[in-house]
Amino acid sequence: MPAAMAVQxxxxxxxxxxxxxxxxxxxxxxxxxEDVVLTLLERAHALDPRFLVxxxxxxxxxxFALRSSEGPLDVEVPLWVDAEAxxxxxxxxxxxxxxxxxxRLGLPKEAAGLERWKADDVFEAxxxxxxxxxxxxxxxxVLRVLKDLLVAAVVYxxxxxxxxxxxxxxxSLREEQLSLSLRVSSGWRTLHFNMVPxxxxxxxxxxxxxxxxxPGFPEGALRGIVRQEVALVPAGAELxxxxxxxxxxxxxxxxxxxxxxxxxxxxxxxxxxxxxxxxGGRSPGLTFGHLKMVLLWAAALFxxxxxxxxxxxxxxxxxxxxxxxxxxxxxxxxxxxxxxLLQDAGLDLGALYQRVERFASQPEAALRIxxxxxxxxxxxxxxxxxxxxxxxxxxxxxxxxxxxxxxxLDKFQAFxxxxxxxVSAMQSVFLKTKTLGAKER
Numbered sequence: 001m002p003a004a005m006a007v008q009x010x011x012x013x014x015x016x017x018x019x020x021x022x023x024x025x026x027x028x029x030x031x032x033x034e035d036v037v038l039t040l041l042e043r044a045h046a047l048d049p050r051f052l053v054x055x056x057x058x059x060x061x062x063x064f065a066l067r068s069s070e071g072p073l074d075v076e077v078p079l080w081v082d083a084e085a086x087x088x089x090x091x092x093x094x095x096x097x098x099x100x101x102x103x104r105l106g107l108p109k110e111a112a113g114l115e116r117w118k119a120d121d122v123f124e125a126x127x128x129x130x131x132x133x134x135x136x137x138x139x140x141x142v143l144r145v146l147k148d149l150l151v152a153a154v155v156y157x158x159x160x161x162x163x164x165x166x167x168x169x170x171x172s173l174r175e176e177q178l179s180l181s182l183r184v185s186s187g188w189r190t191l192h193f194n195m196v197p198x199x200x201x202x203x204x205x206x207x208x209x210x211x212x213x214x215p216g217f218p219e220g221a222l223r224g225i226v227r228q229e230v231a232l233v234p235a236g237a238e239l240x241x242x243x244x245x246x247x248x249x250x251x252x253x254x255x256x257x258x259x260x261x262x263x264x265x266x267x268x269x270x271x272x273x274x275x276x277x278x279x280g281g282r283s284p285g286l287t288f289g290h291l292k293m294v295l296l297w298a299a300a301l302f303x304x305x306x307x308x309x310x311x312x313x314x315x316x317x318x319x320x321x322x323x324x325x326x327x328x329x330x331x332x333x334x335x336x337x338x339x340x341l342l343q344d345a346g347l348d349l350g351a352l353y354q355r356v357e358r359f360a361s362q363p364e365a366a367l368r369i370x371x372x373x374x375x376x377x378x379x380x381x382x383x384x385x386x387x388x389x390x391x392x393x394x395x396x397x398x399x400x401x402x403x404x405x406x407x408x409l410d411k412f413q414a415f416x417x418x419x420x421x422x423v424s425a426m427q428s429v430f431l432k433t434k435t436l437g438a439k440e441r
Contacts (some may be wrong), residue, residue: 043153071296083201139234215304221254260308
């Protein structure tokens with residue numbers, strides 16, 4: 001290992017240790033805020049048993065512990081309904097976003113046990129003579145009922161001292177387009193929760209079944225995840241859609257079962273993104289969800305354990321994938337690669353590319369999170385030859401063909417990308433993007 005690289009190793013580990021030192025306090029803040037949310041949902045359930053409380057939120061806490069960035073945290077509110085008895089009515093062709101497209105949830109005319117969902121506050125009857133369904137569960141109505149329940153729960157819990165004074169008020173509850181936004185104070189931090197009503201149902205999702213062939217994940221993990229129920233969430237006033245958020249978080253959790261620095265690389269990049277690329281959260285930019293998707297791709301493209309054994313090299317693997325995505329202006333959804341998560345994101349991808357490239361070339365400034373890091377700048381992270389590669393024009397996707405990636409990765413002496421299968425995977429993932437880029441030129 002060159003001397004310039006060796007000098008930097010302690011800095012990477014020091015940065016990671018600083019992030020980990022804050023994990024305990026962040027976990028406590030999250031736990032306090034989540035307890036408030038669960039208390040409200042328990043009261044809402046007592047008022048209306050159609051809305052359940054999901055206590056199995058270990059994955060959400062695990063994901064929050066990885067983050068430094070602030071952002072909304074989804075809280076699923078399951079509906080007490082026999083989902084297998086519902087009729088899924090597809091509305092047009094499947095959307096690229098989640099495989100099944102948008103649908104309506106119909107109530108069969110003869111089904112028993114669904115009477116509670118025929119109430120006018122959540123139900124819309126079908127016209128006379130309609131075949132199959134007597135009507136549909138309407139997500140906009142469900143959201144309205146849930147909001148009223150939560151407002152009543154806030155008033156009740158504050159009056160009976162079930163929540164800490166000042167933790168929240170009914171005014172903090174806002175109705176968004178597809179969820180309810182709730183801000184909860186926890187210590188000096190305010191956490192933002194999105195309350196999302198969901199219908200959990202076993203559905204066959206071909207894209208998820210195909211994902212079982214992806215390398216880089218624990219054996220059997222994908223098979224078990226595919227067998228999980230999927231969540232149908234509001235997609236509009238009258239429509240529902242399949243959400244893959246829970247499945248992606250399960251995939252992230254599966255990576256945590258493997259030895260190496262996969263999740264550490266995500267924590268570091270999320271912190272750098274928040275503090276450096278987004279100016280402490282003041283500027284628009286990448287979200288934790290974007291970086292999570294980048295890591296899932298990197299884990300599949302670099303499946304060997306030795307790819308993640310060393311911290312510095314582990315960070316550069318998703319970092320190089322991120323640079324490719326920004327250069328080609330395409331971050332494919334991990335389970336549905338035809339969906340581009342950077343499309344219509346409203347981001348200046350060229351400027352963002354320059355910031356990420358600057359960190360890749362010389363990360364020292366962004367890795368200083370304590371005053372003890374101030375002082376004379378250490379030598380550059382990489383040599384001039386590699387900096388030239390990192391500075392390839394972000395607006396020219398042709399430069400990011402697989403051959404250029406091979407050279408780029410080979411320049412990092414910790415990397416080893418001789419596996420033809422990984423090169424082929426990289427090429428197949430971004431082939432469509434490069435074709436689109438050529439058409440734009």
